[in-house]
Amino acid sequence: MSSPDSSSQAEGNAAAELAELRASVDSIDSALLHVLAVRFDITRQVSELKAKHSLPASDPQREAEHLNELRALATASGLEPSVLDPVFSLIYGRVVRSHQDVASSHQFDASLVAQSLDNRKTPSLRRS
Numbered sequence: 001m002s003s004p005d006s007s008s009q010a011e012g013n014a015a016a017e018l019a020e021l022r023a024s025v026d027s028i029d030s031a032l033l034h035v036l037a038v039r040f041d042i043t044r045q046v047s048e049l050k051a052k053h054s055l056p057a058s059d060p061q062r063e064a065e066h067l068n069e070l071r072a073l074a075t076a077s078g079l080e081p082s083v084l085d086p087v088f089s090l091i092y093g094r095v096v097r098s099h100q101d102v103a104s105s106h107q108f109d110a111s112l113v114a115q116s117l118d119n120r121k122t123p124s125l126r127r128s
């Protein structure tokens with residue numbers, strides 16, 4: 001049987017090992033966050049491009065094809081491919097919403113410009 005001393009030492013070792021593993025998890029999460037921020041920065045440019053050219057916000061075929069490529073990559077990296085589905089469904093959902101928001105604000109801007117051009121055409125009512 002282990003003495004109280006050796007079991008508290010084992011607990012201390014486990015706590016130290018857990019802290020070390022958590023530090024690794026934390027740095028990986030920071031890297032993930034950074035990569036995600038860069039991805040959203042690029043898809044923000046896609047939002048602008050799609051809004052400017054009135055392209056559809058969502059492209060299910062591109063999503064399906066890309067997800068298939070990623071599934072193959074996941075398998076090759078020893079990852080269970082199904083973990084990708086909820087992650088990418090969330091990412092695509094967010095991106096499509098951003099595309100829609102940017103498209104609406106472009107439409108709003110365009111209608112304000114049209115309105116102000118229209119107002120300029122309307123003869124002003126002058127009092128005689």
Ligand SMILES: O=C(O)C(=O)C[C@]1(C(=O)O)C=C[C@@H](O)C=C1
Nearest residue numbers: 046058059060062063092095096
């Ligand atoms: O590639 C596009 O057309 C995008 O809008 C980007 C993106 C993505 O986040 O990867 C987002 C939405 C589309 O449905 C497909 C892909």
